[in-house]
Ligand code: SF4
């Protein structure tokens with residue numbers, strides 16, 4: 001889909017008919033049906049991908065078929081309504097969060113202007129409270145006393161195909177970033193609502209390809225890119241060569257090696273595409289510099305978890321590989337690379353779903369002796385925690401000037417910040433390796449803005465939507481670019497590295513995107529370095 | 545439209561009480577039967593709702609962290625925003641419940657030409673919500689005067705503080721003004737902010753008007769139509785209700801019955817409405833859980849048994865490539881059959 005020119009979109013973001021800028025829709029939101037046009041929806045999942053997922057034990061992805069959101073008839077199963085209402089009832093009985101969030105919203109609107117989708121599109125249905133009302137109205141009608149008696153009067157409505165279509169539209173205009181939840185007086189987390197909406201939609205076979213294909217790839221080949229073991233190894237080997245060419249030191253990388261001390265898992269995008277590749281090179285240089293005894297796995301070759309974007313069963317199934325592989329290889333603990341939602345799953349779901357991991361040990365850094373008590377149960381350490389600890393103990397030698405071509409800023413990923421509280425570790429690392437500045441308050445730390453394309457929305461057919469929803473983030477980048485000449489946006493999330501690249505190309509083309517570990521790799525000084533090591537004028541990105 | 549309907553509903557309710565209570569014999573219904581009924585519905589409904597919530601599992605630990613979690617020793621842990629112990633959770637919840645911490649954080653975002661977005665702190669909602677809720681609480685405490693005999697000293701102190709400025713006779717309470725100002729602000733905001741107006745339902749306006757009705761009738765009784773009101777008789781009724789020996793000695797004014805009836809409606813309406821946020825605020829998993837899920841395992845009572853796509857299955861599918869690429873395998877390739 002073609003994206004409007006920058007100038008055009010800039011105008012439309014401000015002047016477009018939107019609540020954000022003052023233009024009020026004249027009709028009640030229930031009276032405004034959704035309309036699917038090329039460019040405003042992500043493509044539905046391919047039949048064979050859905051069939052494959054459905055064939056996997058423990059997963060349920062019925063009603064595989066060819067269909068298009070633009071068609072009137074979505075080829076739903078005959079009893080689709082019962083399935084949805086039954087599914088909703090089940091979830092109300094299974095998740096206190098859902099029940100409380102359905103019951104306790106006072107519609108104060110504190111969350112309304114917190115969502116990047118609302119700010120970028122101005123569509124009132126993108127206000128978190130209204131996104132939740134899309135589901136709550138049906139809940140009210142069918143599951144509450146007032147709604148059963150008074151129905152529409154009190155904001156209840158029947159479940160219809162129109163409502164289902166609306167759910168599809170707006171549950172894929174939420175990146176489950178939880179920014180709204182920070183501001184809500186009851187911590188109502190619209191991301192939970194979105195997750196439930198998506199779960200319900202999958203029950204009747206409504207899902208998008210950019211999520212279900214990566215999910216099925218992850219299941220079969222171990223990673224969402226669908227890289228088979230030999231290809232995965234080849235990709236990493238290329239990076240090993242690159243690192244050797246650039247630094248003069250060849251990192252010792254092994255795969256599926258039993259008896260290694262540490263299993264290292266990172267999102268597969270890091271070994272597949274720019275700019276993640278440089279981050280992966282950074283990991284290698286770091287591990288080589290300290291002589292870590294670690295291995296990669298081709299079977300558990302994905303940190304990212306596309307199950308999080310579908311339903312909790314798929315999330316569990318994909319996540320389970322990490323522990324299964326750690327057990328098979330007999331490692332002591334796991335280090336995880338830079339990834340947002342991988343860490344959300346790790347932090348909030350992994351141990352619950354697939355623990356206890358009693359075949360592993362509480363992580364202890366062999367280099368510093370630090371015991372990572374905060375990971376005593378999951379047995380998994382975040383790369384920036386690990387690096388920060390090395391720095392604190394003086395185990396790494398840096399030459400900050402090797403990053404002198406970079407003036408960085410730091411983007412907190414929604415997941416590591418709002419679902420984990422990982423805020424200062426990456427900052428501590430950055431302080432030691434690069435000259436950097438913060439973006440304005442209100443757009444960083446727990447109030448950070450989403451890249452706009454998380455939870456499986458970084459697909460090209462909805463580019464305009466992505467550029468709009470990423471606008472609040474881009475605008476903060478623009479601010480530090482203009483004020484401090486920032487030319488690099490660093491982050492600890494692989495989806496960010498992919499999506500922020502498109503976002504910056506559109507709004508702030510002068511600013512690149514990198515992982516924190518890339519900057520670490522740039523700055524590390526090793527013994528036996530090649531002669532040219534100090535002179536790489538673009539760090540690991542220098543062409544040789 | 546929605547607010548007009550809500551307003552009308554409250555006016556009708558008030559009229560019902562005003563007129564109804566004057567029908568001979570009805571004073572017992574309005575003074576005794578309805579209050580008991582309302583209390584029963586309130587308590588029963590409230591407990592039922594809380595039990596329903598409490599019975600629903602919390603399968604995952606999904607706290608929203610609003611600050612640095614506890615990790616390495618030299619990284620400063622934000623104990624209130626990413627609590628790690630029960631005590632810290634209690635502190636976080638206390639801040640939330642007593643000072644409306646999250647609303648305090650509120651910002652107002654605006655899109656300008658450029659395009660440019662600005663964020664400015666916006667504490668109005670926080671301020672008026674606080675005034676409203678605290679006034680409400682103190683008013684309830686003050687009203688204990690009508691139910692408790694003798695009236696405890698601590699409550700008398702609160703009452704005295706409330707009337708600190710000694711304006712007027714009888715003294716105006718700060719909270720009487722507070723609740724009216726609070727409700728009016730909340731209502732005005734609902735109307736004035738296009739966003740909030742768009743999402744508002746009848747169920748949002750109705751409780752506001754109901755509370756406004758209760759406050760107005762109360763203030764009228766205390767300050768303006770005082771002569772009609774026999775305080776001693778009211779206290780006798782109040783204490784009678786509490787001690788389960790209710791009597792209505794003299795005829796009380798219709799204004800009093802209206803006030804009481806609106807309170808009854810509020811009580812009965814409470815458990816079935818968004819007003820249950822009073823109970824829900826304590827139970828929200830994003831706020832009341834510890835941020836320690838990597839350190840301590842959280843158990844999901846209905847955790848389904850789902851296994852990953854097995855390594856064996858993976859190797860079976862890709863073994864040939866793996867061997868060729870020099871990747872270790874668990875089972876070697878079967879010896880190749882010679883092709884004829
Ligand atoms: S901030 Fe919370 S209570 Fe207020 S409207 Fe949003 S979700 Fe509802």
Ligand code: SF4
Nearest residue numbers: 115174175177178180
């Ligand atoms: S979770 Fe994020 S994207 Fe979803 S409604 Fe809330 S702020 Fe918007």
